[in-house]
Structures are given as C-alpha cells and as structure tokens.
Amino acid sequence: MHAHTAIAAQPTRVPHGHQAAVMAMPRVAPSRPAAGFAANDADPLAAIAQFRVFDREQSIFAEGEAADAVFRVVDGMIRLYKLLPDGRRQIIGFLQAGDMVGLAFADRYLYSAEAITASTVQRIPRCQLDALLDSQPALARRLLSVTTSELVAAQDQMLLLGRKSALEKLASFLLALSRRAGAGRAIALPMSRCDIADHLGLTTETVSRGFTKLKTSRLIRILDGGRVELLDAEALAELAECA
C-alpha cells in the first residue's frame, strides 16, 4: 500500500546501543527546559534521565518490545504509530519538545516510535521512574495531568478520523500544529505527506490534493524548508469545523 509498508511491517530491530549515540551529559539539565515543566520548577525526571540522540528515520522503540523505559522529547520530532498485520499504518501522534512517550503501564510497547528529524530524547528507565513515583508523590499528579491532555488530544483525533472530510482533516491538522507552535503563522512540517496521510486516515495523494487546494484558495503558502504559512487561520478554522 504505502512505499514504507514492507519495511515497517518487518521493522529492522537494531539494538538500541547501535542506533543511539548516548550523549555524555548525565549531570547536566537540558539547555531548554522541557515544556510542561516551567523553568523554576524542579524536574525530578531530569535527575535520572539519560540523554540520547537519534538520526532521522531511526527507530526509538518498536511495538511489542519490552517497555523498560519512558522517554521525553527534548528536541526534534518523533512519530508514534501502530501497524495492522497487512502493513496499514496509523500514526497515533507527532511528538515535539516536552512530550512524553511510553507512559502506558504495560510490559510491552503498544506502538512504535521513530525519529522524523534528528532528535534528542531523555530516556527514563521504568524501574527508576517507579522508585521516583514512590519518593515524589507530586510527580504522579504531574504525569496524570500530562496523560490526561494526551487523552484529550486523542479524543479530538477520534472526532477527526471518524467524522471529518479530507479537507477538514487537513485544516484541523494544520491548526493543531500551529497552536502548539504558538506565535508566528509559519509552522514546520518536517514529516512527509505519507506521514500526514497515515495520521489523518488518508492517502498521500489525497493529502497532496488537499495542500494544493488550500494553496490555490490562498489559505496557506508553502515556504522553503518544508515550512507552511497559515494565511487565513479564520477560514481554516471554519473549514476545520472549529475542532
């Protein structure tokens, strides 16, 4: 179906040690504080986190592997996805700086994670996280709040996947990205059309047609470096049916 399918269905499971260059800075906090933890907040996770750098298109973990760690993205962009046996792929979400991955308390990962761009993540071993949750009760509440916002996003995505048209999906997607990026109407789209399609429940072709339609309608403008400028966020929101 997709070009990546054959590969994705039989993922190359290189051991982590090979694919991840471990940065030698266990003592140092990230230069930019992770979102969700304000600069003046203590970040108990930082103390036990190992920094890791991943190249683009590199696997961070794969569905079914033992879930022995959770991750927090420091920089770059990550895709999370699930596969059906025949290779159809659904991208659960795109993660950016500050997002957490792998908090599902199962013993195996229930989805795969891959770097879209070169990315830096903090790796937090599960056992150490458990210990930390015992000693720092406030951490559980913080993680609860992080998880509930993920759940809210997941519910929005269900509405999108189940009930929106192709163009509505695309408009919603661009607006959601824009809201997370904050100020500035230009947003980075480092992921491929195929990634976007697999996130919105569409095909690359339909996504591409959607982009051209939004372009010719003067709602967006494609900038260099895979960046997109939202020319008329109002009209986009109308198109997206507000959600």
Added chain:
Amino acid sequence: MHAHTAIAAQPTRVPHGHQAAVMAMPRVAPSRPAAGFAANDADPLAAIAQFRVFDREQSIFAEGEAADAVFRVVDGMIRLYKLLPDGRRQIIGFLQAGDMVGLAFADRYLYSAEAITASTVQRIPRCQLDALLDSQPALARRLLSVTTSELVAAQDQMLLLGRKSALEKLASFLLALSRRAGAGRAIALPMSRCDIADHLGLTTETVSRGFTKLKTSRLIRILDGGRVELLDAEALAELAECA
C-alpha cells in the same frame, strides 16, 4: 444527518438536580466493588462519592459545561461523545461499571455524557478529589494507571477509525466488547445501531449491513434482548486484523 442530531446539537440542559435522582446512601459502599479497585482495596473515592441514578437517554453532563465533578460508573452503560457544529457526532467511548469519566483537567467538559441504559454513577466533586489527591498520594498513581489504559484504548480506536474497513471495524468492536465482558460468548449491545455507527465512523445503514453479513457468515448470532453471541471469535479476530 442522524435522527438525534437536532436534539444533540442543542442539548436540553436540565439542571442536574432535576434529571438525577440522588440515592440516599452516602455512607454505604457499592454492593459490587468498582472494577480497578479490588474488593480488599481501600477505595478512597467511595468516601466522598455521591450516588446518582440516571434514566436511559438522560444527559449526565454536556460538552462545555463547567467540569465540577468526575464520575465513576457503578452500573449501566454511558456514551461519551463529541459533536461538530453541523451535528456530526463521534462517540468517544462506551463506559461500563468501573470506568471513570471526566478526568480531563480542564475547567469545562470536552465531551458530553449520556446514559444509554438506566445507570448508577458515583459523582465525585472536583474540589474534594483535589483534596483527596493531596492527602492520598497513592490515589494519583491509581488514576494515572486508569487514564493510561483509557489512552491505550483511544489509540486502538484511532487505528480502527483511520485504517480499518467497515467490516473490520465491526468485528473489532464486537471483540473489544467481548473481552471486557469476560467469560461467555454472549455480549450485551444496549446501544443503538446509530450509536455503534457514530463510534466506528460509519452510518447506521453500513453497521446494519455489517451485522447481516456477520450473521449470514455464521460468525455471530443475534439473541433476544439486544444480545449478540460470538459464534467464531477466531474468525472474527482474523476479520478484525487482530487489533
């Protein structure tokens, strides 16, 4: 679009006091312990929970209302849904005994909740929950675990909505219900075809056609009282593409 649309888009917002008959048993624990809290576990929520009974088709809360309480289902079945401005509806989930509702830490509910059958729920005021979270640190971890499993279910649903065919969706749905119901191949389907359609991103007609197809293929059998027997769970799982 749907028969219910006109009503749902302009929900009748009867004050809770009117629609919910408050049961007079604030001291007594539920006869059946809520799932997720084993019988020998202390249930700190029970102490502050108010029991409420809802008739079928009655609203529990509506999207946009002040989120001043969370709920736990004791008995019955609840639907959670989001609406688009034009009335299209996506059912986020069906809740049964033991499930929690409204844990999103926003000041307004982000979806609506309605009883499908006559239902009993525990109402836990938000402010009291916050206090309880302070005094009982273990509670946050428990809620975190509850929320992460909801998130896992949401991710499965995204895969279903984005990448599965109508028949695959229906098979997955029946299997998921069957797993939750546990032993016995007969499962209760108190919700309407329209509810199922709005949960699976389909129309009533397509759901109905799917049921007839599964019936004539001898994979399911419709029993009285809106119950369904899974005659060949293996074949259903194959149809559902395992997920």
Added chain:
DNA sequence: CGTCCCCTTGAACTCCATCAAACCTGGTGG
C-alpha cells in the same frame, strides 16, 4: 389497533482510494 421509532434492505451517487505517470529535488558519483 395504530403509531412511532429503530432496524433492515435496495438503488444511486460521491468522495476518496487506487492505479499510473510526470515532476521536482537532493544526493552521489563520474
């Protein structure tokens, strides 16, 4: 017994997927 609502079935249509080909772009090697 009639009415209402839900479910089912049929027929036509539509949006998006599929198939196919041209285009662009960045990287590589001659």
Added chain:
DNA sequence: CCACCAGGTTTGATGGAGTTCAAGGGGACG
C-alpha cells in the same frame, strides 16, 4: 560541475467502498 538516480510529491484517470436517499418491516407502547 553536471548527469544521473532514487525518493518523495503532484497531477490525472478510473474504480469502489461506503454514504445518501428512499422505502419497507417489525417490535414496543399507548
């Protein structure tokens, strides 16, 4: 430095799964 190549993107033509429109059951309830 440029030709070539591979991959992603765009555009076009066709087809199909599911929606839409329409009508006929069937059970619950007054």
